[in-house]
Amino acid sequence: MEIRPILASLRKHRIPAVLIVLEIALACAVLCNAVFMIGQRMADIHWSNAIDEQGISVVTVNGADPKLAASEIPRNLAALRGIAGVTAAAAATSMPLDQNPALSPFVTKPYATTTVNSSVYFIGGDGEKAMGLRLLQGRWFNADEYAGSGFKNFGSTGHVALVTQSDANRLWPGQSALGKTLYTDATGWTVVGVVADVLAEDPKLSGPGGMYSSVFFPLQPDGVMGDYMLRSVPQDRERVVREAVQVLGKLQPGAVVEGTTYAGMRSDYFADANSMVWMLVLVCVVMLAVTAFGIVGLTSFWVQQRRRQIGIRRAVGATRGHILSYFRTENFLLSTAGVLTGMALAFGINLYLMTHYEMSRMPWYYLPGSAIALWLLGQLAVLGPALRAAAVPPVVATRSV
Amino acid sequence: MFAYYLDLALHSLRRNKVLTTLMVLALALGIGATITTLTVLKLLSGDPLPQKSTQLFYPQLDPYPKDQPFSRSGKKLPWLMSYVDAMNLLHARKAERQAVMAMSEVKVTPQAQDGKPFYAHGVMTTADFFPMFDAPFQYGAGWASADDESREQVVVIAGFLNDKLFGGANSVGRTIHIDDRDFRIIGVLRPWAPQPRFYALHLSGRNYGMGDAVFMPLLSARADGMTPSTVMSYGPGSDMQHLETAPSIWLGLWVQLSSTDEASAYKLFLGNYAQQQVALGRFQLSRVALSDLMSWLHNEQVVPDDVRLQAGLAFGFLLICVVNTVGLLLAKCLRRSREIGVRRALGASRGAIFAQFMVEAGIVGVAGGVLGLGFAELGLWGIRHQPAQYASLAHLDLSMFLFTFVVALVSSLIAGLLPAWRACVVAPAPQLKAA
Numbered sequence: 001m002e003i004r005p006i007l008a009s010l011r012k013h014r015i016p017a018v019l020i021v022l023e024i025a026l027a028c029a030v031l032c033n034a035v036f037m038i039g040q041r042m043a044d045i046h047w048s049n050a051i052d053e054q055g056i057s058v059v060t061v062n063g064a065d066p067k068l069a070a071s072e073i074p075r076n077l078a079a080l081r082g083i084a085g086v087t088a089a090a091a092a093t094s095m096p097l098d099q100n101p102a103l104s105p106f107v108t109k110p111y112a113t114t115t116v117n118s119s120v121y122f123i124g125g126d127g128e129k130a131m132g133l134r135l136l137q138g139r140w141f142n143a144d145e146y147a148g149s150g151f152k153n154f155g156s157t158g159h160v161a162l163v164t165q166s167d168a169n170r171l172w173p174g175q176s177a178l179g180k181t182l183y184t185d186a187t188g189w190t191v192v193g194v195v196a197d198v199l200a201e202d203p204k205l206s207g208p209g210g211m212y213s214s215v216f217f218p219l220q221p222d223g224v225m226g227d228y229m230l231r232s233v234p235q236d237r238e239r240v241v242r243e244a245v246q247v248l249g250k251l252q253p254g255a256v257v258e259g260t261t262y263a264g265m266r267s268d269y270f271a272d273a274n275s276m277v278w279m280l281v282l283v284c285v286v287m288l289a290v291t292a293f294g295i296v297g298l299t300s301f302w303v304q305q306r307r308r309q310i311g312i313r314r315a316v317g318a319t320r321g322h323i324l325s326y327f328r329t330e331n332f333l334l335s336t337a338g339v340l341t342g343m344a345l346a347f348g349i350n351l352y353l354m355t356h357y358e359m360s361r362m363p364w365y366y367l368p369g370s371a372i373a374l375w376l377l378g379q380l381a382v383l384g385p386a387l388r389a390a391a392v393p394p395v396v397a398t399r400s401v
Numbered sequence: 402m403f404a405y406y407l408d409l410a411l412h413s414l415r416r417n418k419v420l421t422t423l424m425v426l427a428l429a430l431g432i433g434a435t436i437t438t439l440t441v442l443k444l445l446s447g448d449p450l451p452q453k454s455t456q457l458f459y460p461q462l463d464p465y466p467k468d469q470p471f472s473r474s475g476k477k478l479p480w481l482m483s484y485v486d487a488m489n490l491l492h493a494r495k496a497e498r499q500a501v502m503a504m505s506e507v508k509v510t511p512q513a514q515d516g517k518p519f520y521a522h523g524v525m526t527t528a529d530f531f532p533m534f535d536a537p538f539q540y541g542a543g544w545a546s547a548d549d550e551s552r553e554q555v556v557v558i559a560g561f562l563n564d565k566l567f568g569g570a571n572s573v574g575r576t577i578h579i580d581d582r583d584f585r586i587i588g589v590l591r592p593w594a595p596q597p598r599f600y601a602l603h604l605s606g607r608n609y610g611m612g613d614a615v616f617m618p619l620l621s622a623r624a625d626g627m628t629p630s631t632v633m634s635y636g637p638g639s640d641m642q643h644l645e646t647a648p649s650i651w652l653g654l655w656v657q658l659s660s661t662d663e664a665s666a667y668k669l670f671l672g673n674y675a676q677q678q679v680a681l682g683r684f685q686l687s688r689v690a691l692s693d694l695m696s697w698l699h700n701e702q703v704v705p706d707d708v709r710l711q712a713g714l715a716f717g718f719l720l721i722c723v724v725n726t727v728g729l730l731l732a733k734c735l736r737r738s739r740e741i742g743v744r745r746a747l748g749a750s751r752g753a754i755f756a757q758f759m760v761e762a763g764i765v766g767v768a769g770g771v772l773g774l775g776f777a778e779l780g781l782w783g784i785r786h787q788p789a790q791y792a793s794l795a796h797l798d799l800s801m802f803l804f805t806f807v808v809a810l811v812s813s814l815i816a817g818l819l820p821a822w823r824a825c826v827v828a829p830a831p832q833l834k835a836a
Contacts, residue, residue, distance in 0.1 A: 015731060015823065016728060016731060019731065020728065023721060023724045023725055023728065026721045026724060029717070030714065030717045030718065030721070037710070062506075062508065062520060063508035063518060063520070063580070063581075065581070099606070153637065153640045154634065154640060186637070187637070254518060254581070255508075255518065256518050256520055268788070271788035272787075272788065272789060275787045275788065276707050279711065280714070283434065283714055283715070286430055286434075286718070287718050290430065290431075290721060290722055290725055291721060291725070293423050293427065294427070294725035294729065297420060297725075297728065297729045297732060298728045298729070301732030301733075301735070301736060302732075304736070305736070353710075357706050357709070357710065358706060
């Protein structure tokens with residue numbers, strides 16, 4: 001296809017051509033960044049978490065008398081284990097993604113400092129089973145460690161801890177973490193096991209460094225434990241939550257008892273990200289539709305304006321295919337100019353967002369990706385007007401409108 | 402003349418209904434998205450206490466001793482204060498009014514026989530809180546400074562809690578069961594929920610939404626074992642029972658200073674206090690800050706990033722819609738070159754042609770504004786059904802209602818400029834010849 005005549009014609013219609021290019025450039029710039037944001041949010045929503053997310057239910061008991069915890073917690077757990085379908089039950093201070101962070105810095109030498117804040121989890125007997133933690137190295141806490149560890153000054157009075165794979169690699173790179181000592185100030189705990197990565201209580205607050213920095217301590221029944229973790233098969237979890245709330249509501253009439261499945265807790269945590277994704281998707285779709293209609297409108301006008309020229313070309317031997325490909329090539333040229341400008345603009349916007357917001361650099365492939373999307377959109381939008389142009393009969397040339 | 406242009410414009414818009422619908426729809430979508438996001442942005446970045454905000458200040462200190470890692474954590478001062486410093490500054494009474502505060506989740510047990518206990522947002526504070534923040538009372542009043550020191554078991558409750566527990570009756574003098582202890586109600590507030598909840602910034606995770614339910618004297622609440630929602634510790638030996646002596650920061654201090662002179666005097670006092678603490682060996686650094694309310698909110702970026710990003714995105718979208726409208730208007734007006742030629746030949750001036758096309762653009766704008774208002778209401782309805790803290794606040798106010806039409810008119814007139822200019826420079830002779 002000869003493109004010179006197309007360029008010559010575009011030069012004569014400079015303003016509409018510039019408008020189409022501008023519209024495609026803006027759409028490309030916004031699309032790149034919006035799709036990038038969608039991608040980031042989707043990646044957040046799918047963060048992995050090495051616990052049995054589908055099988056866990058959590059019932060929180062707040063406002064019980066902490067002095068009675070030593071007798072009440074074992075009694076409550078016994079009652080919870082009596083619910084049909086519950087395979088394990090344990091008490092804990094907090095859950096991953098529960099948005100109630102208890103953070104502490106952990107280091108490998110006394111009084112050393114770190115910028116990573118780790119999430120601290122205290123779990124009662126059977127905690128590893130109820131949570132569905134996955135042991136990679138070492139061993140679980142034994143019964144004596146569970147019974148002999150208390151809670152004081154926001155820390156464990158016991159001597160052992162479990163760390164995640166990420167923390168083991170971060171704190172002791174290239175070495176086994178087993179048997180090493182983990183410190184906060186002068187207090188140390190021996191690492192007895194390494195578990196697969198469990199998310200922080202509030203990963204967004206903990207930042208990239210602390211996202212999978214979770215440390216587990218054993219704890220005897222204690223008033224700080226407000227969560228009861230129940231494990232069942234996923235099909236039973238809704239019923240288990242309902243029954244557990246009833247059971248604990250009766251046993252602890254003075255406390256506030258609330259229950260949720262862990263899946264529900266996870267979707268609560270990502271609710272904001274989820275609604276942002278939907279909003280971005282909506283804006284992208286509407287924006288592409290507006291752009292497409294703009295192209296249709298301008299090209300239709302163009303076709304109408306050039307009916308006579310089209311008729312003349314048809315009369316001197318151009319086929320329908322020639323006319324069709326003329327308009328498609330023209331659109332392709334305009335789209336190319338548009339996406340090139342758009343990619344530069346998208347890159348600029350990304351730089352601006354990186355300096356003013358918590359945004360990372362956009363990977364390069366978002367740029368050609370959006371470019372291809374807009375090329376396709378342009379070709380699709382131009383198809384209707386181009387077909388109408390191709391349908392112009394040669395006889396139009398002989399009429400003076 | 403305007404009526405004639407209006408008539409011409411309506412006639413022209415009617416002639417090509419599809420194109421007109423497309424233009425109005427695109428503009429309306431852009432305006433709807435912009436107004437929705439701007440309404441939210443305006444709501445979240447608003448002034449929580451417009452009549453008072455210039456007089457309210459938030460002091461900050463650097464309480465970390467020499468051997469603690471936090472003092473090396475960067476240029477930013479710690480958000481909160483330790484009990485010792487907050488109380489020293491409170492008792493110094495160097496400002497017109499001053500109050501310290503911490504947030505706490507408290508269990509309220511209704512008196513009724515089968516009343517189920519529930520959790521409510523509580524504020525532990527001191528006497529000046531109510532007059533300083535202009536909290537309006539429905540019944541009774543706040544407590545006096547003397548009640549703070551004598552640890553009176555008194556409480557001020559919010560109107561919505563009063564409705565829930567006492568059916569809205571005057572409950573002053575009655576008892577409320579909080580965290581299994583009895584408190585005497587001395588005041589009931591009218592609906593009061595500053596947005597953002599500036600006084601709770603960094604003290605709880607909630608910066609927007611419903612107001613707090615109960616307000617208790619700090620010392621009595623602490624004596625009853627109530628614990629703050631946020632505690633940051635910078636040394637060993639911290640626990641929830643002994644926060645008053647622990648190396649922990651967990652309190653916010655607000656002061657009222659009526660003039661800039663008072664503010665600079667207070668800043669001086671604050672600096673002297675910090676230097677004194679350095680001399681005593683308590684602090685490592687004598688740096689201090691005193692921010693007025695709006696700069697404090699601004700510096701701490703209380704408005705979520707997502708909300709600002711959404712507003713930016715909506716503006717980008719509006720820009721695309723405007724460019725789209727320019728293109729379509731241009732297409733329409735160039736198609737009418739002959740009509741313009743005839744009008745020019747019959748004596749219409751360039752200005753008249755220009756005005757005619759601007760009126761046409763304006764009509765598209767007004768139509769886009771009306772429809773855009775509908776889209777904005779739809780968008781805000783959507784936001785009210787989101788899980789965000791501020792969801793329930795998303796409503797269109799009068800100023801945003803009017804602003805919608807300003808945005809619509811301005812963007813359509815900008816969109817109309819180029820086509821109208823192209824129309825008015827059309828040379829009449831060739832157009833007439835072609836016919």
